[in-house]
Amino acid sequence: MGKASAYDSKRVETGSGAFPHHLVRPRGYPYSANMWSIALKMLLGDKPKYFGLVFGVTFASLLMGQQVSVFISLMTRTAGLIFDLTEADIWVMDRRVRYIDEPEPIRDIELPVVRSVEGVEWAVPFYKGVATVRQPDGLSQVVILVGIDPVSLVGLANDTLQGDARVLLQPQTAMIDKNGYKFMWPGQDFVLGRELEVNDQRLVINAICNAAPTLTTYPTLYVSYTTITQLFPQTRNRLPFVVVKVAPGHRIDDVVRRIEQETGLQALPRIEFAWRSINYFATRTGIPINFGITVFLGVIIGAAITAQTFYLFVVENTKQFAAMKAFGVTNGQLFRLVMLQATFVGVVGYSLGMGLTALFIRSVGNVPAFRGLTLHWQVVAGAAVMITLIIAIAVSVSLIKVFRADPAMVFKG
């Protein structure tokens, strides 16, 4: 028995000291759930590292969300005209055509042949080309010229902002897209009746519309196909595309096959043609590589910042983890503690990153260069997967340190 001492007067009583005990946890308490509040206090208490971790994840999320969205927007723009022409089910073109900006003229005689194919409800010409227009002040400007069927007006942008779409029924009359107008006459109000010169022919702008953005920032001028023939009379074959509506009761694939059999031309369902155009730009240009490098660097830098900061956070707490092990915290509890910290950082950083991405997209909504920019759910989901991977890497590296923390090390001063 211990000796009586002067210190008995302030003897520290901590309880009964009941003995022996059972090797079970206290009854009535959820196992380890309360370590969560400790985990968050550990994390949030070290503010520089917490903000560093959140910054890393936010940075990676923002770069992935923003850059991938811009990339998707650009790729979608390459097929903007195809997506806009919702009335048509099938596009008919020369067999050599690989995407919409590479039209090969077909003979005008092909149009009635296509119309005669079984299952075709209607088929109309559709022209898309590039032309140089001259303004009254002598300034030249490259424009995208879209020629549509003068009877049905199929292919015309649906959203007319000023004027009337039916003006295209008149010869040498054009409709211009809103952003093209702003591009050509920056800072000026919308005024109808402006004149342009194309191939020594006069063209009057009598309507303004809101059209799907295209890859380039060139203005889009809509004219009737008849006007196209007047603007370029010397060219015998001008027709690049015939767009087709499938009659009710017929399958698109069947009609596509019949058109190809009877005309020898290439026929593609609308969405397939759109994707073919997108794929062309995606596989044959440097756009995806450049965006891919940016996104890749974002992921790498984000992962490096997150993993390194998290690892340092764990390393600095190694002795504390070892002490916790010494007084009875299990590896399982420490695993859950570290996982909770990592998950918390991931959720906060990812939410901030996606929030900033959404804010960016919203703030540039009216900028012509960013028209059509949308945060797709696939981007949100993809970024979530990547952030989960980054967090998993950070946690894996750190957990090795936690699991290897030897409780005996705390006795070594």
Add this chain to the structure above:
Amino acid sequence: MTAISLEQVGKVYQSGEVSTVALEQVTLSIPMGELSMLVGPSGCGKTTLISIATGILTPTSGTVTTLGQSLASMTDTQRVLFRRQHIGFIFQQFNLLSTLTAAENAAMPLVAAGMPLAKAVIKANALLARLGLADHCHKLPKQLSGGQQQRVAIARSLVHDPALIVCDEPTASLDGKTGREVMDILRSVANHPQRAVLIVTHDNRVYSFADRIYDMADGKMVGEYTHETYLHKES
């Protein structure tokens, strides 16, 4: 009832082809209700001994019985749970979590056992008050002096009412006056028939607090003394 009983305990560290004998045929019996000290030069095996006695390390040979339980018969998880419930630790460097308050640090063993933090903190507050830290419960470790931090560590070691308190150089980082205050507390803690305090120390200023002193050298137990006989031997 003995707190710790070691029978012919040996420990050999193997590193590649090199073997280092840390403990050799150590036999020791530490009774309940006493404050015992383990003394000896650095590297003599004191840390290895307390690590084995608390189930942190397993011996190469011999048997270990702590608080009546054979540690060899337990799984790793059972040993962790055993420590959680029955052993309190006090370290030289305190090892408090810097982002937790004094009360939260003291409450850690209870929280680890599953008690809600708020409830555990109430219990820790009461204990800290008894240790003279009533006004410091909400402070972070960096806002406390070394002595106050060590008292928080003492509270952490006692909060779950363990039967065995193991201290590793508890006064080494403290000045003489503060070290004596800490020893006063540990002396008081040991005055309980169902509790034992084992202190590993180099600090000869605190030997007078011991009921029993175990002297080690080169991995062997070389003597067992009262503090009077030990000081007589030293002189």
